[in-house]
Amino acid sequence: MAQLAENSVPIAEGLFEWLNDGAHLIGSKCLECSEVAFPQSSFCPRCCRQTTERVHLSQQGRLYSFTVQRFRPPPPFKGSEPFQPYGVGVIELPEGLRVTSVLEEGDPDRLRVGMLMELLVIPFFADNEGREVVGYKFKPVTEGKEPGPLS
């Protein structure tokens, strides 16, 4: 089971973890209405009850919309210098939610609405103590690879 590499820290606690098949985002599912939320939440944002359980979200989804971040965002953004434009997208997951994410692909000509995307948990930048800070991205599923089932 893959885990965080040595000298690495997650960008925030409780966003993702590794199972046998790789990293998953962690969400919450309402025991009353089955609505799934991300990040995990102690209450259900749909029916407002305090009845949720932790669930792992699918690793693949469809690109719902996208843009490219062309300028360096103001603080607290901590990307490395010099600034490299990056993609930002909304990925619709089979659990019935759309997650906003940084994209591994930053060329808008190689992105299209509806394409299959998969989760990537990778270092974003180094913190003041030299540790790699790990966050999540999505990337287009590469050609030739069998797409996972989407319910």
Place this chain on the structure above:
Amino acid sequence: MREVYVLGVGLHPFGRFGDKDVIEIGREAVVNALNDAGLQWPQVEAAYCGTVFAGPMGGNKVLARVGLTGIPIMNVENACASGGSALRAAAQAIAGGFCDVALAFGMEKMPRGFIAGNPDDWFAVMGLAVNPQYFALKARWHMANFGTTEAQLVQVSVKNHRNGAKNPFAMYQKEMSFDEIANSPMVNDPLRLLMLCAPNEGAAAIILATKEIAKQHTTKLIKLASVVLDSPLYGTVEVPHISVSARVEAPTVTTTASRQAYEEAGIGPEDLDVVELQDTDSASEIIYSEELGLCGRGEGSRLLEEGATEIDGRIPINTSGGLLSKGEPLGASALAQVAEIVFQLREEAGARQVKDARVGLTHVYGAYGNCAVSVLQR
């Protein structure tokens, strides 16, 4: 509930004003509104101030330079809907019979550049939820689903800068060509720099009164027929958003707020003669024209193409130049929209005048989905 009328409007131009302090910027708008209303300050019975960047007690600081009359002063921070929220509170005070004359005002001196996130927000550290990323995602979605084109996004900005060139209170006050906008730097695809509004400085003030008092001071009676403030329902996409439900499709906050505003005013979108809406970016104008019911879903770009949203069109949008030409001082923007509609309904809009405008609407939308909509009638 009593009817509420607009007795006076006052503006401080929108733009950048060097070392001039935000309190003075606010004071000028308040004094201009008093002069427009033909009132002396001691006749005002309550004041509501909307501001995000003027700091704690901003309203009190401004009004200390107008006069200490002992009235209640309420400070409101509600992002882009701050001014609209102040207006609603002032209108409610009059409608409910708590006072007969109330002031709503707002002022800003905003930092340069795009509005930044909170240091504790891990998503902002990662590079998400930066203005105007979210607007770009909505724009791309609209293009992919309804065929809105980049040329149409340019056209919105051309139109609003053309209108703003005729508005002495606007920041840019100059026309921009199609090519100038289409060749400006890409910021968040498909949105380019000249398709985005700029945070800036400015102030606006509105004096509201009962019908009885309004009639004593003016023959140009403008009724504030409704003013609604809504926060969003679950299942709609707001700024910022980390995720949103794909299972629940709720009406957007612009839709719910405008429906309520129409209902309270006893009109429908087809009755509107002029509209000021939140053109944070070119695509937002197209999308909100749909959500306000000015046309059907997915038809906003056609409304633009037909010329319907021009000053001489069927439903003119952003005759003031909108936020694209004026810039957006958060606390003042909604109230400046109201001022523009009042100018239109009084036939004081000069080169921007919409012929025989009788009913107008204002709309602001901001962080966490706060949305304020008002309907004005003459």
